Amino acid sequence: MNSIIYLNTTIFLFLAGVHFYWLAGGKWGINAALPATAQHQPVFNPGKAGTFVVALGLLTFAGITFAHNFHFEIDVPHYLRYAIVVIFLIRTIGDFRYVGIFRKINHTVFARYDQQYYVPLCAYLALSEFFLAAY
Numbered sequence: 001m002n003s004i005i006y007l008n009t010t011i012f013l014f015l016a017g018v019h020f021y022w023l024a025g026g027k028w029g030i031n032a033a034l035p036a037t038a039q040h041q042p043v044f045n046p047g048k049a050g051t052f053v054v055a056l057g058l059l060t061f062a063g064i065t066f067a068h069n070f071h072f073e074i075d076v077p078h079y080l081r082y083a084i085v086v087i088f089l090i091r092t093i094g095d096f097r098y099v100g101i102f103r104k105i106n107h108t109v110f111a112r113y114d115q116q117y118y119v120p121l122c123a124y125l126a127l128s129e130f131f132l133a134a135y
Contacts (some may be wrong), residue, residue: 001135004070004128011125014061019055023048035098036108042099068132081133089127092119 022030033044061084067076094100096133098110101119105111 001132002056004132005065008132009062009066009123012058012065012123016055016058019051019058023051023055027100032109032113035110035114036099036105038105038107040108052101065129065132078133081129085126085133088122088129092122092126094119 018029021028022033022068035046037043064076064080064084068081092100094103096102096103099118102113103114106115
């Protein structure tokens with residue numbers, strides 16, 4: 001149980017760090033991180049505010065996960081743990097066009113990374129966080 005907690009917390013902290021890196025102007029990995037149309041145009045540009053919100057959300061997920069089986073003075077509401085599950089389950093399924101297992105656009109850099117890395121990672125996080133929340 002603790003190994004899942006530590007692994008998931010580390011994953012969330014790493015992902016938050018990547019988003020803070022992009023927020024600071026970093027470019028590494030950005031082309032593979034944004035969904036693109038069949039003409040290889042980005043579907044959206046999240047901007048600094050959107051990137052900051054995602055980074056803070058990932059830090060929050062790390063805190064919620066880390067606090068799972070540890071006795072802190074602040075008790076994390078159980079529904080927040082299930083909220084993480086729902087968020088990553090929705091991301092795994094996707095929007096039926098650009099992201100997720102049911103995406104239609106499959107010939108972009110993002111689509112390749114989504115299939116190989118992002119969807120399996122999101123599925124793992126959804127399942128493992130469900131296990132932690134139900135335990």
